[in-house]
Amino acid sequence: MESLKFLAVAIFVLSNYDFVSADNKVVCYYDSSSNTRPSQGKFDIQFLDHALQFCSHLIYGYAGIDEKTLKLKSLNEALDLTNHNFKKVTELKKRFPGVKILLSVGGGKDGQYDEDRKVEKYLKLLESSDNRFAFINSVDSFLKIYGFDGLDLGWQFPETKPKVIRGKISGWFNSLKKKVVGEDDVDEKASEHKEEFTALVRDLKNKFKHEGLSLTLSVLPNVNSTIYYDPTISQYLDLIIVKAFNFYTPERNPKEADFPAPLFPVFDRKVEENADYQVRYWTEHGTPKNKVILGIPTFARTWKMTEDSGLTGVPPLKIEGPGTGGPYTQTPGLLSHPEVCNKLTNIEIKHKLVKTGDPTGRHGVYAYRTVDNNNPEGIWIAFEDGDSAGSKASYARERGLGGIAIDDLTLDDFRGLCTGNKYPILRAARLKL
Secondary structure (H helix, E strand, O other), rough: OOHHHHHHHHHHHHHHHHOOOOOEEEEEEEEEHHHOHHHOOOOHHHHHHHHOOOOOOEEEEEEEOOOOOOOOEEEEEEHHOOHHHHHHHHHHOOOOOOOOOEEEEEEOOOOOOHHHHHHHHHHHHOOOHHHHHHHHHHHHHHHHOOOOOOOEEOOOOOOOOOOOOHHHHHHHHHHHHHHHHHOOOOOOOOOHHHHHHHHHHHHHHHHHHHOOOEEEEEEEEOOOOHHHHHHHHHHHHEEEEEEEOOOOOOOOOOOOEOOOOOOOOOOHHHHHHHOOHHHHHHHOOOHHHHHHHEEEEEEEEEEEEOOOOOOOEEEEEHHHHEEEOOOOOOOOOOOOHHHHHHHHHHOOOOOOOEEEEEOOOOOOEEEEEEOEOEOOOOOEEEEEOOHHHHHHHHHHHOOOOEEEEEHHHHHHHOOOOOOOOOHHHHHHHHOOO
């Protein structure tokens, strides 16, 4: 009788224990710059404890490249080195031995406020075998000193040009131009950089394989994979994380708001601006599906609506720049998940937002408040909720992908401010994987 009771208890515990299967990877990004956010937006590493039970990998963001030496460097020495944050994070492996902790270089955060600096040194490093060799040695030393399990390459290649709002005649001529001469070049040496990046990845892997280190690639938003990534590099990579979001942002598209992270194509948009297209580039060119990871954002993109934006909120719509930053993120055009939740549920907000769900799981969720005589402040917000994040995780599972990536933990509701449920996006996505 006692043995039956024990068996019943064991079955109950196992059925209710949410663990990460070795076959379903959950890659969790941690942006260490969140340490400087004010008030309840500040993310200390203690908040990683609750998340790591759901994660197979933790990616520490971000390291950068020294402009003079072209070697790996910390982007925040006061936090990473003086305050020992690198060591504090990698020591979490003692409590979570099944989690691999990698360091990411670039990620769009190295020189993020200077578009030229963002890419120049990354291209310069590629163009010399001596530079690549010095970089690889600096990486190897860095990982050993601070105890990381590998490197994530968030390589900062030039981004594609954003959509330009045109009149009908101008748009017709531009379409004709593309058919005749192709897209405008953003990098005249793109083919060379593609070959050089392949060499860098190959040489890094050759260095790492003797030391048991992992090597992953984060495909950054709005980087043309066909131009910069030879799909054969998948043989040297443990994971390829497709960051299929930020196709539309207030920075790139200050005059038009649209779905920033659709799962499938949206009518009359660029064919490549959806997650399915980005994933298929890799899987249809020989990359093993179990190496491809689908990125899911935890943050929202916001724009200011005007009287010209209309009343329906249906995108695309005319707008006027980024929405006001939130109290925690304090970044125009961007809100964390708890900031969005507060706007939707706070009973003290006089002018409510209208939320439009996405029952098909194809394009995304948005909320808006139009401009009228009673409300001069309009806003349009595109974001992930539990249902949309779950749809993307289901997509990854149904197509046999390696798993999902949550980008990032610090913009999810890590304190449980909205409903008391900590990490609702991470948990909802994990549940469907």
